[in-house]
Amino acid sequence: MGYKAKFRVYRGDGEQGGLENYEVDVNEGEVVLDIIPRLQATQTPDLAVRWNCKAGKCGSCSAEVNGKPRLLCMTRMSTFDENETITVTPLRAFPVIRDLVTNVSFNYAKARQIPAFAPPTDIKAGDYRMQQIDVERSQEFRKCIECFLCQDTCHVVRDHEENKESFAGPRFFIRAAELDMHPLDARTDRKSFAKAERVCATSPSAAPTCVPSTSRSPTTRSSL
């Protein structure tokens, strides 16, 4: 059954702006990323939002829904009460460019600080051989879609701008682990580097927001 939902969406550039109210049609089976384009088409054509695949695979549509970091394409309207007001705001951990679009370059700067895969010096390209079971360990981490929801959740960076210089955030812990568990990576200092970079391992706050890891079956997840 279709109904009209109440939305509050952040509009502004970070310096100036606030929550605007909208009432918008909702149909059966829709997600928040069905509603946002409907708002653009019918009420506010310049509502800025990033999105692409609409299937939880590209990581573009990260935002906060009712304060929780979510992918807009994976947030079903059916999880809300029909009378509930749904608030959509940009990722709090990053500077706002416009409306729901933030500047996530912090993550790319941190990525460049982590040394890339170091090829083994004694095996030439084309002769690399790895066992499937060894590849699987590292490959789980390669499934990261860089949606940065985990970065947004991390209270160390989210609430403390001054921490951004010293802390890299959960996504880079995954990156460090991926390289550390790569069967052919030649570097032996991945763990100590991660510690020095303070990618942070103590808080479990990031885990529930990660889409690829929550899509693993319970049996696979326990093997991590």
Added chain:
Amino acid sequence: MTESVRGDGGVLKNSEGKRFMFDYVPDVFRKQYAETEEEADRWYTDADNNRRPPELLPRDEVARAINTEVKAGRGTPNGGVYLDIASRLPADQILKRLPSMYHQFKELADVDITKEAMEVGPTCHYVMGGVETIPDTCASPYVKGLFAAGEVGGGMHGSNRLGGNSLSDLLVFGRRAGLGAAEYLDSRGGAAVAIDEADLQAAIDAALAPLSATDGENPYTIHHDLQTVMGDLVGIIRNADEVKDAIVKLDALKARAKNVSVAGDRVFNPGWHLALDLTNLLLISESVAKSALIREESRGGHTRDDFPTMDPKWRQINLICKSDGTAVEVTQQPVPTIPTELLSLFDRGELKKYMTEEELTALPEEKN
């Protein structure tokens, strides 16, 4: 919905529970596809001695088959067909091979693909055809300094882009385009291209117009109408009357698109981006519709109800679309001949399915 669901054992069924794809194997492919379900089921583990299931026919065949089944009243409640992997593989195998499919269907549709079938239907997925380029460098023969590779380029996949080939296309031709562009720049010795200031200003004015216009139309409405025209009239199955109607409607949309208004400013404004994209969307749509009308045969993704078979004469022709900014003109251009050393690798029986009599008599000796 990835093709690998079918590759891993998923089967398509209509509302009667029948694996209908067995009824849709075209003559050109009959020898490569299993004739019975038993043979198809053996293929997954013994491909050397069995032929593949018809669910793995090229996507255009599957799309047409689904379309026919649904039109005949054997579709699912939501107008598609069933894709069943639950009855084909154990749950843990499905989770291991298709974790993101499992997740997507569970999270977005409350469907557990290890227990029940999915409803699926054909959709727009890839554009066949595109910018004409010289294959070695991916350079445009008409616009100096323009390079195109991947889905935006034409001439690579013909009428039907096969599964997986988009990726390999990107790697090979992406590299060629990069090298081609670098070579082109070197050949210019670093000299910048001279641009006429008046041209530049005209382009700027045209781009900014939607932001200052106050009484224009909402670009989203035009976009929606365009989707309806192309979806209804130039869809999976085409016929002359509907395509002609589309061309008339596209003309009207072009006129509407000349006067659009968008609120907001230039910073990350999706409405403004759409207003700019509309011109290109209409250009492509007009090219597709006009070409679809001219090509009087069915080939790959292009199916004409009124010309349902492949015509070898049309295989030799590429339709080239050019626009002067007001309308698209389509000309016929011969497809380059396949080099003899490549032709001699083909089985003569296969070539007979596609070539004209003249081409067949001109063929080199068959290698064994």
